[in-house]
Amino acid sequence: MNPxxxxxxxxxxxxAILRVMTPILFASIGVAFSALAGSINISLEGTMxxxxxxxxxxxxxxKSLTLGLISGILAGIGLASILAYxxxxxxxxxxxxxxxxxxxxxxxxxxxxxxxxxDKGTSSSLKSLVFPSIQIPILKDIPILGEIFSGHNILTYxxxxxxxxxxxxxxxxxxxxxIRAVGQNPDAASSVGIxxxxxxxxxxxxxxxxxALGGLYLSMGYVSWFARDMTAGRGFIAIAASNLGAHLPLxxxxxxxxxxxxxTIAIYLASLQVPSEFIQMIPYIATIITLTIYSIQASRKKRxx
Amino acid sequence: xxxxxxxxxxxxxxxIAILIGVFICILIIFIISKDPQNGLRYFFLGPFSxxxxxxxxxxxxxxxxxxxxxxxxxxxxxQFNVGAxxxxxxxxxxTTGFGVSTSFPKIIHIPLMVLVAGGVGAIWGFIPGxxxxxxxANELVITLMMNYVALYLSLYIINFHFxxxxxxxxxxxxxxxxxxxxxxIKNTRIHYGVLLTIxxxxxxxxxxxxxxxxxxxxxxxxxxxxxxxxxINTFKVIVLSQVIGGxxxxxxxxxxVMGIHRRFNxxxxxxxxWDGVVVAIIGRNHPILLAFAxxxxxYLRVSGQVLNLMTDVPSEIVTIFESIIILLITAEAFLxxxxxxxxxxxxxxxxxxIEPAS
Numbered sequence: 001m002n003p004x005x006x007x008x009x010x011x012x013x014x015x016a017i018l019r020v021m022t023p024i025l026f027a028s029i030g031v032a033f034s035a036l037a038g039s040i041n042i043s044l045e046g047t048m049x050x051x052x053x054x055x056x057x058x059x060x061x062x063k064s065l066t067l068g069l070i071s072g073i074l075a076g077i078g079l080a081s082i083l084a085y086x087x088x089x090x091x092x093x094x095x096x097x098x099x100x101x102x103x104x105x106x107x108x109x110x111x112x113x114x115x116x117x118x119d120k121g122t123s124s125s126l127k128s129l130v131f132p133s134i135q136i137p138i139l140k141d142i143p144i145l146g147e148i149f150s151g152h153n154i155l156t157y158x159x160x161x162x163x164x165x166x167x168x169x170x171x172x173x174x175x176x177x178x179i180r181a182v183g184q185n186p187d188a189a190s191s192v193g194i195x196x197x198x199x200x201x202x203x204x205x206x207x208x209x210x211x212a213l214g215g216l217y218l219s220m221g222y223v224s225w226f227a228r229d230m231t232a233g234r235g236f237i238a239i240a241a242s243n244l245g246a247h248l249p250l251x252x253x254x255x256x257x258x259x260x261x262x263x264t265i266a267i268y269l270a271s272l273q274v275p276s277e278f279i280q281m282i283p284y285i286a287t288i289i290t291l292t293i294y295s296i297q298a299s300r301k302k303r304x305x
Numbered sequence: 306x307x308x309x310x311x312x313x314x315x316x317x318x319x320x321i322a323i324l325i326g327v328f329i330c331i332l333i334i335f336i337i338s339k340d341p342q343n344g345l346r347y348f349f350l351g352p353f354s355x356x357x358x359x360x361x362x363x364x365x366x367x368x369x370x371x372x373x374x375x376x377x378x379x380x381x382x383x384q385f386n387v388g389a390x391x392x393x394x395x396x397x398x399x400t401t402g403f404g405v406s407t408s409f410p411k412i413i414h415i416p417l418m419v420l421v422a423g424g425v426g427a428i429w430g431f432i433p434g435x436x437x438x439x440x441x442a443n444e445l446v447i448t449l450m451m452n453y454v455a456l457y458l459s460l461y462i463i464n465f466h467f468x469x470x471x472x473x474x475x476x477x478x479x480x481x482x483x484x485x486x487x488x489x490i491k492n493t494r495i496h497y498g499v500l501l502t503i504x505x506x507x508x509x510x511x512x513x514x515x516x517x518x519x520x521x522x523x524x525x526x527x528x529x530x531x532x533x534x535x536x537i538n539t540f541k542v543i544v545l546s547q548v549i550g551g552x553x554x555x556x557x558x559x560x561x562v563m564g565i566h567r568r569f570n571x572x573x574x575x576x577x578x579w580d581g582v583v584v585a586i587i588g589r590n591h592p593i594l595l596a597f598a599x600x601x602x603x604y605l606r607v608s609g610q611v612l613n614l615m616t617d618v619p620s621e622i623v624t625i626f627e628s629i630i631i632l633l634i635t636a637e638a639f640l641x642x643x644x645x646x647x648x649x650x651x652x653x654x655x656x657x658x659i660e661p662a663s
Contacts (some may be wrong), residue, residue: 041443082632090636093387095445096586100631103579107624114619115337236449243446277461284453287446295442 007268012146017203018156021260023048023222023231025159026214027238028256029166030207032247033052036170037203040185043083043098044218045235046105048215051076053109053123055216056226057116060128076212077205079105102235110228122218123226130224131155131217133223153221155213162210167249169206174291179203189226211235233284240287244294255290262286307654318640319587322633326626333625334618342612344618349493351611352604358611360493362470364565366603368393370596371557372581374509375426375550377590379444381513382546383526386433388448389554390578394571396555397562398459401477401569402467404484414483418563419501419556426555426594427548429455434547438540444547456574463569477569486564496564499502505553509592522546554578586631602627 007013034041051072059068083101086092110120117123131154140150161272170176181189182199183279191194213235219226245251266279310317331345338344352358379386400422409417433451434466436442465478486496513519523531525542533539557577562569580602587602588595605627609620633639 027311045628062547086632086636089638091638092632092636097632098636099387099579099582100628100635103583103624103631104628107621107628111619111621114621120619120621147356233449233453236446239446240450243443275461276458277464281454283459284450284457287450288454291446291450292440292442295436295440299440 008265011144011147013264013268015152016026016264017260018148019222019256020263020267021256022153022156022159022217023214024238024241024259024263025253025256026155026210026217027235028241028245028252029162030210030214031242032166032245032249032252033170033179033203033210034207034230035199035242035247036183037179037274038186039087039094039200039204040239041080041083041098041204041207041211042095042236042239043079043101043105044207044211044214044238045231045233046098046102047076047079047211048231048232048235049105049109049229050079051212051215052230053112053215053226056123056126056128056219057112059220060123060126063129065129065131068220069131072216072220073209073212073219076208076215078208080204080208080211082203083208087204088200091158106229108276109226113226113228121228126225128224128226131221141260153217155217155221158213159217162213163249163253166252170249214238237283237287240291244287244290253289258290259286275285307651308517310647310653311644314644319634321640322630325633326629327627333622338616338618340616344612344616347611347615348608348618348622349413350605351615353525354611356492357494357600358607360490360495361607361610362600362603363499364494364496365599365606367499368557368561368575368577369580369584369599369602370502371505371553371560371586372577373584373595373599374505374581374592375552375557376581376585377588377592377595378509378513378522378550378553379430379546380585380590382522382542383529384434384543384546385439385445386430386448386547386550387445387578387582388429388433388451388547389550389557389581390574390576391448391452391607392426392429392551392554394452394459394574395455395556396422397431397558397571398462398569399425400555400559401480401562403561404480405467405478408481409483411483414481415486415563418484418559422555422559423552424555427552429546429555429596430549430551433542437547438536438543448450450535450573452578459569460572467569469493469568472568474570475572479568480563484563486560487563494565498560498564501556501560505556506592506596509553513592516544518545533628543588554581558582582632583627587634 025095027048030047031041032046054075055068055072058071059065062068083094083097086097087094091297113123114120117125118124134157134250136150140146170179178189178194178199179202181194182196186196215231216242218230237259241255242252245253245255262283266282269279330348334344334348335341354361372393375389375392376386400418403421404418407414429451433442433444433447436447437444463477464475469476469478486498488494488496513522521532521537521542524535524537525539529539580599584595584598584602587598605623609623612618612622613620
């Protein structure tokens, strides 16, 4: 049998998909929250980076996983608050401000990495902690399914659970209703007494929290160190995934699975004799194609109306 | 005084933003450096420490200016095309391949190289342009993704087809001498590509402010529905603005290859495309203002290099500085309170003057 096909049909491929899609899923949910409120947050690349960094540094120096988690999330909230402050209070264009924050996060983390670890590449000289992996009882004993779904990092399960949390917040809480109202028609929302800026602020903070979790997973689960610019465009892929999934829970989930599959195939192909450059291109080309198809459909729909 | 503040409000705001950035950097240097005095000296005056370093500023400003021009044209049409980074990379890779596999006399080879690079860049700009114009595909996301595609496609082209295996590094074959931009000032690497950059500043200025197309681009940016209603073919404007931007971005990369490295030696994108976004914002998409902004950014970059060599301050302080400035400059409401107060005071003054006459 074709070696590629053989490895794709093995349960470890399914396991790898879940592993690879975790950060994308977190970040896509983050993007979706902000997009639903009408102020799309493209700074999640920076948010993930800065959270990944603070998680590693704080856990390395305090030896406490909880403190690492908290500081990572606080860093994400911090960056999101800066974005919200500049966008909502100082009327900065959210795209340009987010580009600035992505730059800031990249420079700032390398800067601090050099200060703390005397290295501009990785934090491997520091002994940082990782989040534990969990064996799920009963499920782990079922063949194939157990191999795919059991034994993941706790954050991977949290990511899957986050889709549900996302669904509940957006469709079952007053805050979710307001976020959607503000995103669809801010004037109408404000005419019924909704404080548009406040709701957008909450949505951006939520996007920061989920971005932070994605970043923490990268440096304290996916691998066990921080490396400069280690997000490698995942924050941008998340924008594409969120767009592809129409910013809605099920859509975002399916889009993340798609990107997870593509990225995993890319990793598997890399071990074969195919130029790795082409494989690394796949997810980005797929994003362009899917976004284009999505736009074509959207414009056709509009024409029909 | 107040009158002048109002007249030059945007300039003053930019300067204040820069000063705040400088202040924060001084603070950081004082906190982390063991020898802050030295750190500060190199941060501010590092690039003046030798002729070579002044040359570094100019040769580095050149691709940043070209990328800034490339970004400013679609930005003026309100197209958030951030694909200059990818366009310059793929154009440099393809054109390097073209350069090492062809031989012409110098007078033909150089213009051909520039045109090929521009052409590749233009095609790279055409893709997001047509997708946006036809189906409203978000050009920001598309160009972000295309930057990665350009990165890997270029590395494939160079590493698999034009790699010089004798060089010991992952670099392409050296370009034939006929495809070199010569360096013409002693002790520096300032090359004819820098002069080409100046030509492009003028051309873009003329395009944007003296031609019909430039007017259409600016109108489309101000209000696309109004432009459409006024009979402007916005479809054409959206595509063309990104094609022209891509053309200029394509030249930005190859100009540096032809003038300085003489071979393709990048293994990751050099970041000039993002600098282009930065200077387009600081210079408010005006070709001449953004040229000054580019020199400023290049100056900071060289400061960063000097800091790395001579002090214990990491060069990334420059990136932090840049991001603070962009944040403050894009913040439209930053200092408007102050402007409002001055405007009010001016208005009151005038009222007083008018009263006795009536």
